[in-house]
Amino acid sequence: MTDERRDTVEGVDSVLVALADPTRRRLLDLLAAQGEATATTLAGRLPVSRQAVVKHLAVLDAAGLVSSSRAGREVRYTVRPAALNATARWMATLADDWDRRLENIKRAAEAAERDSR
């Protein structure tokens, strides 16, 4: 359980870094739309070289956002929702945490003012 939590938190870092690049987000969009595609195909729809696409896909793969599978001489890439979902939940939890803390502080401030007058 503790290990699981630590793993997901470590994964969040790589996912955020991966999503921070607009070209990689575009790649994910294309992959989600087509369901499956190769690096060469994807490069045709982007203003960058195939090598650049390959590097981006490697980053996305390391973050668990895509998975690859050989089919003969080509490599098909597919989108992988799990890591994205985990990060979304992490982020929502964090936002809730902030909300709770701010609410507590607000309450404390109001109580202090009530006491002082």
Added chain:
Amino acid sequence: MTDERRDTVEGVDSVLVALADPTRRRLLDLLAAQGEATATTLAGRLPVSRQAVVKHLAVLDAAGLVSSSRAGREVRYTVRPAALNATARWMATLADDWDRRLENIKRAAEAAERDSR
């Protein structure tokens, strides 16, 4: 409505970029824990200079993740959940979208196989 959607999507970019840096995430953690803090104070708890902290806070501010307010000669920073929440929802929606598309493709593949035999 369309404008609103475009605004949030544009905001997602800056939020993701902001969150991609570990030092900035640490800053947000410290701010959430303390409720309020100055750049100088925060720099004391991090292995970087105050100027670096100031730059990071500027990035976070531009992304809407923190807000600043003067109090005499010092500037207090506070965490701001709204932008984070919006990005979390964006991400969750995207993950759902991927899931739906993958499900559709899977269904189509099964139907095709059924037809072929």
Added chain:
DNA sequence: CCGTAGTGCAACTCTGGGGTTGCACATGAG
């Protein structure tokens, strides 16, 4: 009014990563 603590501004360094080019290697099509 003087000192000090906190902020603001600017110039500078330097590494990481996004991008490219070039070529070698495998595998399917004819």
Added chain:
DNA sequence: CTCATGTGCAACCCCAGAGTTGCACTACGG
């Protein structure tokens, strides 16, 4: 077998951004 197509690997360029240092400025505290 041969050729074209798609990958893989390596060396390289380039710049955005993370970080630093130095100094000027402002506002309290005594």
